[in-house]
Amino acid sequence: MLRKPYLLFLGDISDPSSAKTALGLKDWCGPDVSGQLRLPGCVVDLEIPDITPDEAVRRGAGSLVIGVANFGGIIPESWFASLHAAVAAGLDVVSGAHKRLEDVPGLADAAAARGVALHNVRHSNRSFAVGTGRKRSGLRLLTVGTDCALGKKYTALAVAKGLNDAGIAATFRATGQTGIMISGEGVAIDAVVADFVAGAAEALSPDNLDQHWDVIEGQGALFHPAYAAVTLGLIHGSQPDAIVLCHDPLRDTIYAYPDYPIPDLAVAIDHYLHAGRLTNPAIRCVGISVNTSKMTDDQAEILCAEYTSRLGLPTFDPVRHGVAGLIARLRKDFELGAV
Amino acid sequence: MLRKPYLLFLGDISDPSSAKTALGLKDWCGPDVSGQLRLPGCVVDLEIPDITPDEAVRRGAGSLVIGVANFGGIIPESWFASLHAAVAAGLDVVSGAHKRLEDVPGLADAAAARGVALHNVRHSNRSFAVGTGRKRSGLRLLTVGTDCALGKKYTALAVAKGLNDAGIAATFRATGQTGIMISGEGVAIDAVVADFVAGAAEALSPDNLDQHWDVIEGQGALFHPAYAAVTLGLIHGSQPDAIVLCHDPLRDTIYAYPDYPIPDLAVAIDHYLHAGRLTNPAIRCVGISVNTSKMTDDQAEILCAEYTSRLGLPTFDPVRHGVAGLIARLRKDFELGAV
Numbered sequence: 177m178l179r180k181p182y183l184l185f186l187g188d189i190s191d192p193s194s195a196k197t198a199l200g201l202k203d204w205c206g207p208d209v210s211g212q213l214r215l216p217g218c219v220v221d222l223e224i225p226d227i228t229p230d231e232a233v234r235r236g237a238g239s240l241v242i243g244v245a246n247f248g249g250i251i252p253e254s255w256f257a258s259l260h261a262a263v264a265a266g267l268d269v270v271s272g273a274h275k276r277l278e279d280v281p282g283l284a285d286a287a288a289a290r291g292v293a294l295h296n297v298r299h300s301n302r303s304f305a306v307g308t309g310r311k312r313s314g315l316r317l318l319t320v321g322t323d324c325a326l327g328k329k330y331t332a333l334a335v336a337k338g339l340n341d342a343g344i345a346a347t348f349r350a351t352g353q354t355g356i357m358i359s360g361e362g363v364a365i366d367a368v369v370a371d372f373v374a375g376a377a378e379a380l381s382p383d384n385l386d387q388h389w390d391v392i393e394g395q396g397a398l399f400h401p402a403y404a405a406v407t408l409g410l411i412h413g414s415q416p417d418a419i420v421l422c423h424d425p426l427r428d429t430i431y432a433y434p435d436y437p438i439p440d441l442a443v444a445i446d447h448y449l450h451a452g453r454l455t456n457p458a459i460r461c462v463g464i465s466v467n468t469s470k471m472t473d474d475q476a477e478i479l480c481a482e483y484t485s486r487l488g489l490p491t492f493d494p495v496r497h498g499v500a501g502l503i504a505r506l507r508k509d510f511e512l513g514a515v
Numbered sequence: 516m517l518r519k520p521y522l523l524f525l526g527d528i529s530d531p532s533s534a535k536t537a538l539g540l541k542d543w544c545g546p547d548v549s550g551q552l553r554l555p556g557c558v559v560d561l562e563i564p565d566i567t568p569d570e571a572v573r574r575g576a577g578s579l580v581i582g583v584a585n586f587g588g589i590i591p592e593s594w595f596a597s598l599h600a601a602v603a604a605g606l607d608v609v610s611g612a613h614k615r616l617e618d619v620p621g622l623a624d625a626a627a628a629r630g631v632a633l634h635n636v637r638h639s640n641r642s643f644a645v646g647t648g649r650k651r652s653g654l655r656l657l658t659v660g661t662d663c664a665l666g667k668k669y670t671a672l673a674v675a676k677g678l679n680d681a682g683i684a685a686t687f688r689a690t691g692q693t694g695i696m697i698s699g700e701g702v703a704i705d706a707v708v709a710d711f712v713a714g715a716a717e718a719l720s721p722d723n724l725d726q727h728w729d730v731i732e733g734q735g736a737l738f739h740p741a742y743a744a745v746t747l748g749l750i751h752g753s754q755p756d757a758i759v760l761c762h763d764p765l766r767d768t769i770y771a772y773p774d775y776p777i778p779d780l781a782v783a784i785d786h787y788l789h790a791g792r793l794t795n796p797a798i799r800c801v802g803i804s805v806n807t808s809k810m811t812d813d814q815a816e817i818l819c820a821e822y823t824s825r826l827g828l829p830t831f832d833p834v835r836h837g838v839a840g841l842i843a844r845l846r847k848d849f850e851l852g853a854v
Contacts, residue, residue: 309740401648
């Protein structure tokens with residue numbers, strides 16, 4: 177459990193694209209962000225107050241979050257002083273880097289002395305039980321994909337928010353580092369030892385009220401030659417009642433695996449339903465989330481209409497269209513009733 | 516890489532069934548076993564020489580192997596003196612326990628001072644690359660199962676030996692702790708971080724001669740609510756040309772999961788071939804390995820004949836029948852030619 181609100185640390189980054197984590201946090205948990213901390217040379221401005229760690233503490237902040245990803249996941253020396261200043265001010269420090277915060281000279285001792293925590297969200301320091309396969313109470317939706325990195329986190333966040341906005345109880349369940357920072361908790365599922373992946377997914381979405389939705393962030397893809405194991409364990413442990421298939425219509429092959437084609441959407445849905453039936457025979461696909469960011473409005477409409485007609489499922493870009501069509505489908509399929 | 520030959524340590528065990536590892540080592544790498552070391556009260560006798568660590572070293576031994584599994588995977592205090600004596604004599608120590616050898620008071624320091632190694636084969640201390648999905652040279656056979664713990668290791672060992680005996684180059688590739696002790700190397704695949712399971716399986720069976728077989732020990736089952744992720748990653752990384760399905764005809768449900776039925780054999784084969792086609796479209800099933808240990812000869816013959824006729828595949832119990840039928844099938848399917 178991470179301590180909010182956050183002070184977002186941007187360091188001295190020269191490449192705006194490496195600030196994705198900070199931008200995601202600002203977009204999805206803006207009210208939980210107190211300000212930004214930037215070093216000379218930083219080219220990114222989140223257009224929120226520039227404040228020091230001490231000022232952040234006065235405003236009630238609980239953690240400094242490293243909001244940028246360096247190539248190789250390192251923590252450069254030029255950041256060390258800022259991290260120590262955060263600890264000295266009484267903030268926890270949260271990092272998604274490969275390198276652990278404990279590798280920053282003196283930081284672990286300083287944190288222990290000050291009574292604050294260091295969180296390496298890419299690493300799992302929890303141990304999990306082996307999966308039980310037991311059916312849990314409550315409803316679950318899992319986002320799945322035809323590939324990695326095409327909108328599964330964004331879609332899950334948008335669906336959880338859409339359900340809550342519609343008066344239907346829902347909780348976003350994070351399985352990756354940025355998702356964990358946004359929600360303040362979760363499990364970096366790909367960092368769990370293989371034997372315990374399904375068990376970790378079970379722990380992530382425990383028994384709940386019958387009409388409550390856990391909206392679980394998907395990972396990887398069943399068609400991915402490296403990551404399908406993570407995906408399958410997450411499906412089995414999540415035992416979803418509903419899946420939403422996420423797809424990038426401009427991608428022909430798995431990202432960085434040019435010999436591996438993106439499957440046909442109907443085939444992909446079949447595979448996911450087949451895998452999911454092991455732990456939830458009632459699993460169904462309720463929609464297609466497409467990334468149309470590089471299309472015109474007309475192109476996006478034509479694409480969504482074609483998918484909807486071919487697959488019989490609401491098709492939407494959560495950024496462009498929102499998720500109203502999907503929420504309507506969930507109401508109908510699961511008899512959630514009007515509010 | 517473990518140092519053979521082995522001195523097998525049996526401790527003071529009172530339950531013969533907990534000596535499975537030692538019995539497997541005696542059966543499958545007997546020439547690499549120098550003797551046994553037993554404490555007062557031990558009820559198991561492997562019928563090999565009782566020798567001290569010093570005597571084992573004089574006979575050329577390289578490691579003391581803990582050949583028994585205690586409930587909970589602990590290392591009891593009554594064993595500490597023997598482990599220290601092994602280190603003092605110059606033996607490496609190999610353990611498959613959950614608890615690490617480094618937790619035995621003073622053992623790590625003693626090993627460092629003496630220049631010997633402590634191997635916890637249940638834990639992975641190697642890091643692996645992410646899977647590439649690249650097709651490798653050489654041939655691969657993977658044993659798969661309708662459940663856990665029904666003969667996948669034994670079948671793989673028997674097939675590797677059968678191929679070698681028939682003059683066909685083959686290497687057993689271990690993926691579990693006992694297999695690793697038998698072959699002296701391998702990867703405890705279920706202890707690998709989920710993101711790297713396929714990559715670890717790729718590393719386990721690297722490029723090889725075109726006519727060489729890697730015979731890979733399977734793990735888990737695709738129908739297992741806890742372990743299917745391990746199984747799928749191992750399939751994808753192994754990219755097998757051939758699979759052998761292992762089955763216990765007396766089991767109706769997944770072991771310890773009474774709500775999960777054992778699948779029909781034809782359905783199971785379909786699922787495995789479907790999963791394997793992602794990284795090797797030419798995958799085929801070449802045989803069924805059945806555990807008939809609780810049947811009479813007649814019952815076993817009837818069962819195998821029925822499976823063979825129904826599935827069109829050689830069906831055999833590797834203990835009762837050997838693997839000649841399977842080797843003949845491999846020769847035919849892969850045009851291996853007579854020797």
